[in-house]
Amino acid sequence: MPKLYWEDFHPGAVAVYGPRKVTREEIVAFAAEFDPQPMHLDEAAARATPLGGLGASGWHSCCLLMRMIADGFVLNSSSMGAPGIEEVRWLKPLRPDTNIRVRVTVLETRPSQTRPEMGLTKFRYELLDETGNCLTTMVSTAMLGRREPGERA
C-alpha cells in the first residue's frame, strides 16, 4: 500500500479497521496495571457498580483503538503525532470477548500556518462492537507530513 500523506485525507472519507477481540484476561491485566477500580477487575464487584458487570477501563478502550488505527493506517502514513485529544466519550461498556472495530471519519483538513512541510487533519474515531453499537467516540487532530510542502504562510 502506498504511504499516506496529508494530501490523501479528504473530509468525509470513512474507513473501518480491526477487528480485534478483547478477552477478560486482557481487561483485568490492563486494569490491574493502570486503572484498578473494582468495575474493571472483578465480575461480582462490577455488578454493584454503574457498569453493571465487568467492563474494560475507558483508557483500555482508547489504547485498543490506538492500536487498531496504528495497524490500520498510522504506521503507513507520514504521521508526526498529535498535540492531544479533543474529546473522548465512553458511551457503553466494553465487555469481555467483544469483537471490536474502529470507524475513522475525516472531519477537517488544513495546512499548518507555520510549518510548510506539515498539515493538520481532524479525525473522529468510533469504537464499534460486532453489531455496530458505538462504545466510545474520540476526536483528535493529527499532524501529518505533506507530500508537497506548501508555501510558507
Add this chain to the structure above:
Amino acid sequence: MPKLYWEDFHPGAVAVYGPRKVTREEIVAFAAEFDPQPMHLDEAAARATPLGGLGASGWHSCCLLMRMIADGFVLNSSSMGAPGIEEVRWLKPLRPDTNIRVRVTVLETRPSQTRPEMGLTKFRYELLDETGNCLTTMVSTAMLGRREPGERA
C-alpha cells in the same frame, strides 16, 4: 483516611499525587502493545521524529496519570466513573527515567440534575516532571456518589 464523597471536593482545591518513575523498558513495552510508532520504540528512530528522542506514547502518559490518581484518591472515593474526557494536551515528551507526579485541581462541582445520589466534579490534571515542568494536561468530569442525596431536581 476517610472515604471521599462528592461533597468533599471544592473548586480551587489542589492536591499532588505520585511520584512514579517510568523506565525505558516500560515505555517500549507499552508502545509495543498499544502504540507501536518508532518514536516510542527505538532511540535511534525517535531522533529523526518530532519527539527528538525516545518518548512515551501519549496514551501511556494518560494511563500513568490514571494510576497515580487511582492510588491517590479515586480508589478511596465514591467514584462512579466518568462519561469521558474533555481534553488532553501532550505538551512535552515523557522521557525514560523521569520521576512524575500529578497535580489535581478541582475546577467545578455541581449536583446531577437527574440523579439525586450523584454529583459531578470537573478536574484538571497536570502531569509534572521532577522539576515541575508540565508534560501533559487533562480535563475530565467525574461522577461521584453524594454523602447526603439531594432533592430530585
